[in-house]
Amino acid sequence: MNNFLFGRYLPGNSWIHQMSPQSKLTLSFYFVVVIFFANNLASYGALAALIIVVVLLSGVSITFFLKGIRPLIWLIIFTVSLQILFSAGGHVFWQWGPFSISDLSLINGGYIFIRFLLIIMISTVLTLTTTPLAIADGVQTVLKPLKKIHFPVDTLALMLSIALRFVPTLMDEMGTILNAQRSRGVDFGSGSLKHRVQAAVPLLVPLFTGAINHAENLSTAMEARGFSDSEHRSKYRVYRWQGKDTISWLAFLAVGGLVLWIRKH
Amino acid sequence: MKDIIQIQNISFNYSNQPRLFDGLSLDVHQGEWLALIGQNGSGKSTLARLIDGLNVLTKGQILVAGMPVNDANVLKIRNKIGMVFQNPEDQFVGATVEDDVAFGLENRQVDRQKMHDIVKQSLKSVNMWEFRDRIPANLSGGQKQRVAIAGIIALSPEIIILDEATSMLDPRGRQDILNLVRQIKEKNHLTVISITHDIDEAAGADRVVIINKGQKIDEDTPAQIFKHPKRLEQIGLDVPYTSQLIAALSKRSVHAAKEYLNSEELITWIKQLVSTT
Numbered sequence: 391m392n393n394f395l396f397g398r399y400l401p402g403n404s405w406i407h408q409m410s411p412q413s414k415l416t417l418s419f420y421f422v423v424v425i426f427f428a429n430n431l432a433s434y435g436a437l438a439a440l441i442i443v444v445v446l447l448s449g450v451s452i453t454f455f456l457k458g459i460r461p462l463i464w465l466i467i468f469t470v471s472l473q474i475l476f477s478a479g480g481h482v483f484w485q486w487g488p489f490s491i492s493d494l495s496l497i498n499g500g501y502i503f504i505r506f507l508l509i510i511m512i513s514t515v516l517t518l519t520t521t522p523l524a525i526a527d528g529v530q531t532v533l534k535p536l537k538k539i540h541f542p543v544d545t546l547a548l549m550l551s552i553a554l555r556f557v558p559t560l561m562d563e564m565g566t567i568l569n570a571q572r573s574r575g576v577d578f579g580s581g582s583l584k585h586r587v588q589a590a591v592p593l594l595v596p597l598f599t600g601a602i603n604h605a606e607n608l609s610t611a612m613e614a615r616g617f618s619d620s621e622h623r624s625k626y627r628v629y630r631w632q633g634k635d636t637i638s639w640l641a642f643l644a645v646g647g648l649v650l651w652i653r654k655h
Numbered sequence: 656m657k658d659i660i661q662i663q664n665i666s667f668n669y670s671n672q673p674r675l676f677d678g679l680s681l682d683v684h685q686g687e688w689l690a691l692i693g694q695n696g697s698g699k700s701t702l703a704r705l706i707d708g709l710n711v712l713t714k715g716q717i718l719v720a721g722m723p724v725n726d727a728n729v730l731k732i733r734n735k736i737g738m739v740f741q742n743p744e745d746q747f748v749g750a751t752v753e754d755d756v757a758f759g760l761e762n763r764q765v766d767r768q769k770m771h772d773i774v775k776q777s778l779k780s781v782n783m784w785e786f787r788d789r790i791p792a793n794l795s796g797g798q799k800q801r802v803a804i805a806g807i808i809a810l811s812p813e814i815i816i817l818d819e820a821t822s823m824l825d826p827r828g829r830q831d832i833l834n835l836v837r838q839i840k841e842k843n844h845l846t847v848i849s850i851t852h853d854i855d856e857a858a859g860a861d862r863v864v865i866i867n868k869g870q871k872i873d874e875d876t877p878a879q880i881f882k883h884p885k886r887l888e889q890i891g892l893d894v895p896y897t898s899q900l901i902a903a904l905s906k907r908s909v910h911a912a913k914e915y916l917n918s919e920e921l922i923t924w925i926k927q928l929v930s931t932t
Contacts, residue, residue: 521750522750523750523751523754526750551749551750552748554750555747555748555749555750555790555791558790558791558792559744559791559792562792603745604744604745607740607742607745607746608745608746608748610704610709610740611738611740611745611746611748612748612758613709613733614707614709614733614736614738614740615733615738615748615758615759615762615806615810616730616733616734616759616762616763616810617758617762618730618762622764623761623762623764624760624761624764624765624766624767624770625761625767626753626754626757626760626761626767626770626771626774627754628767
């Protein structure tokens with residue numbers, strides 16, 4: 391679990407760290423959309439150059455990123471090899487039954503590989519440089535327009551931040567329950583599938599009842615501190631749109647335009 | 656002395672459960688430290704929740720600073736009361752220490768700049784300012800309770816209710832928290848109601864009220880209450896350490912004049928005893 395980088399936050403004070411979470415969220419989304427427009431070497435090259443700049447600006451070392459990608463490498467290899475083996479057309483080098491390798495399929499496989507890499511990189515940059523709390527706040531800001539159609543944005547943001555706050559607490563509790571049940575002779579993680587599912591019951595039931603107790607006590611404590619509804623509140627933390635955000639958006643828009651212009655039609 | 660909380664002849668029961676209170680009356684004087692002691696299930700915590708309007712009375716009424724606890728007044732009353740609950744984990748709403756202290760202020764729609772100042776002051780007064788960026792998972796139980804108290808100081812209430820706030824802490828953390836609350840109480844002239852099992856905590860109060868099965872058994876100064884250690888034992892409460900020592904000595908035919916002495920009186924008595932023999 392320790393070398394799993396996805397969804398973790400690294401404290402820092404770089405350019406990317408200082409950007410507002412709403413712009414980082416929207417930029418990541420925009421970048422993923424742009425990736426799917428790229429379809430030749432030049433357009434992928436432009437995106438790769440952009441991501442390298444982003445990684446450098448984030449102040450996180452490249453080896454750190456590579457380590458983070460390692461757990462996902464099998465998923466990437468699996469998808470890429472399926473793509474190579476099953477796509478038809480072009481000059482065929484090798485064929486066996488339904489499987490074939492051609493120059494086109496190799497190129498396609500390469501593109502899929504780069505696509506994966508770029509998506510993982512941008513989302514890793516997002517999570518490494520943004521605290522979970524800031525992401526929750528960013529979601530709230532980004533979804534604000536939905537208030538017009540009476541979507542409960544503030545409630546959603548509050549739920550999100552409480553959920554994030556309770557993740558480590560519940561993980562700790564799960565560890566405690568796991569060990570308590572082990573000490574009473576429950577065997578986790580061995581035996582047949584059926585056996586393993588049955589062994590999970592004495593873990594899940596106390597975890598759920600514990601979560602319900604937490605919820606009840608927390609709601610009482612919130613009420614006692616004057617919480618009445620999530621809309622009529624002021625905010626302690628505010629992430630303002632800054633010059634950095636505008637510059638980053640301009641750079642991303644320029645690269646996006648470049649990709650649309652040089653892609654193969 | 657003025658009564659800040661008047662509990663008048665209240666009755667209450669949770670749905671599908673037998674009556675918990677039947678005609679209970681109790682006054683809390685302004686500026687006092689009141690300890691409510693009693694067994695599990697004696698209704699202490701429920702009483703605290705009734706005062707704060709978290710549960711609704713069946714009969715009778717409770718006045719807080721002259722206002723009856725009802726739907727119209729409940730938010731005003733909650734502004735006057737700060738509650739610290741038992742489990743440090745379950746009352747930590749914010750993602751970090753700072754955000755948790757700000758939670759109550761956010762609910763009151765306090766201006767942001769003012770909020771930052773208040774949060775800083777409150778955290779400094781409980782010595783947790785250096786921990787402002789920490790997430791709750793990286794704090795000890797006592798530190799979390801400190802943050803909970805900071806969250807209350809930020810709202811500058813008139814009454815603090817400690818609902819077994821120290822029961823999940825180690826003896827040192829417990830002493831720290833109690834000293835802290837005592838300081839804040841003296842500084843801001845607050846009223847403190849502490850609900851507790853801990854007899855030593857009760858011994859430091861101005862007044863002790865014993866509650867058993869929803870009935871008020873007695874109310875008096877700790878010295879008077881602890882004069883009857885046998886009665887405390889009968890309703891399943893602990894006996895103060897000094898009373899235990901006096902009882903153990905009397906088994907060995909060394910009899911004290913009283914059944915309860917505080918620790919200083921006990922030391923003088925033993926010194927006298929040693930010098931006369």
